[in-house]
Amino acid sequence: MDKTIATLREAVSGIDDGMTVMIGGFGGSGAPIELIHALIDRFVQTRHPTNLTVVNNNAGNGHVGLAALIEQGMVSKLICSFPRSADPRVFTDLYLAGKIELELVPQGTLAERIRAGGAGIPAFYTPTGYGTDLAKGKPVEEFEGRPYIRERWLKADFALVKAHLGDTFGNLTFNKAARNFNPLMCMAAQTTIVQVSSIVRPGDIDPETVVTPGIFVQGLVEVAEPAQEETLNRANAVYPEVVQ
Template sequence: MISFSATPAEAVAGIPDSSTVMLGGFGHAGQPVELIEALIDGGASDLTVINNNAGNGDRGLAALIARGRVRRIICSFPRQADSWHFDRRYRAGEIELELVPQGNLAERIRAAGAGIGAFFTPTGFGTPLAEGKETRVIGGRGYVLEHPLPADYALISAQTSDTTGNLTYRKTARNFGPIMAAAARVTVVQVRSIVPVGGIDPEHVVTPSVYVDRVVLVAPQPVHRKPVQS
């Protein structure tokens, strides 16, 4: 049953050490920064994180990594100019990386939500990413067997929720949110507004409430955390 939390801290309360946590966002777009910062304050550690990249700058996922809370990250784009916290910890052997092509990452998450046991994809065939995996030639083309990526928790950001938990998103901030919501055992959502039932046109609902467990209203915050030295 869906619950509405008073604060981000309340929304992420109870996430234990060693959880697998999906974090929505494509870089900064759609990243649930306030939920991640509440997760940091809650103290959960030894986490496996599923995200498109490995953090930007010093906030959100980057801050979680900087504090040593992430044991393993599964992502498609770990290296960019401002991923210094991941880079430093990876070079020091303090964080594990599973590199997944972006399309495969999205499909593995979607497969978890759809109840698909596994699927064949040509992406990665003949490369080191296929080592140790089942391969098959279908119709003259090589394929790799990939498995779903479920999670214990998904922390995502949406634009609007109604009072039953149906969600809409703002433009490209949608990105991984809908498939992560379906693939996690518990989905926690931060939103910019909450409207009554009927306040969202049914044709505009992207994530139905059946995939949502906790919602918290988060207003835009101009305050930034002080950069972390690690």
């Protein structure tokens, strides 16, 4: 068994029009920039995939990564908690023009909905959002004298995830706070594709340090020196690069 995929292009080849795609990361931390850019490359060449629903904590920053994916017009709906950033213009303009749908979810509810999706739990009750605009239409139940609202699981066709080390079985470690939503999204997608800084042999990762067990991972692609969104933005990068 070897889950290695040779190229980024091949890694994103199964994502079709209309699919729901979870994209890991919190802002730029843990964002799989190269996988996103590979998806954009495919769109530029083939005009597919399009009409995607994307699940991410944010809505992109600048003109790289998720923001670039949105800028291409590939995303029709975003499910996120905080569609603001240092430079949110790409999403903001499309949203205010009514060209992209937004489902706003409190951050902890977003995390738990994804976890529930991966864990086979169709719904759960949470105090978060009770009595607010974001609870409208959701069933309420009282437990031990306190009101809770019912939230539903969230699942996806694909997850695009960034990890640090991955062995060929798909066991993963993450770098510092780049973990964030990534392990949850690995669980909640039909097909999880992970970019890792280094693909190692089974046994090279101490089982005590595995964060995501390989059962949640379908494919791995090596990106030895991944770009950081923050660094690209400080250099005013735009993807795809404009050819003069």
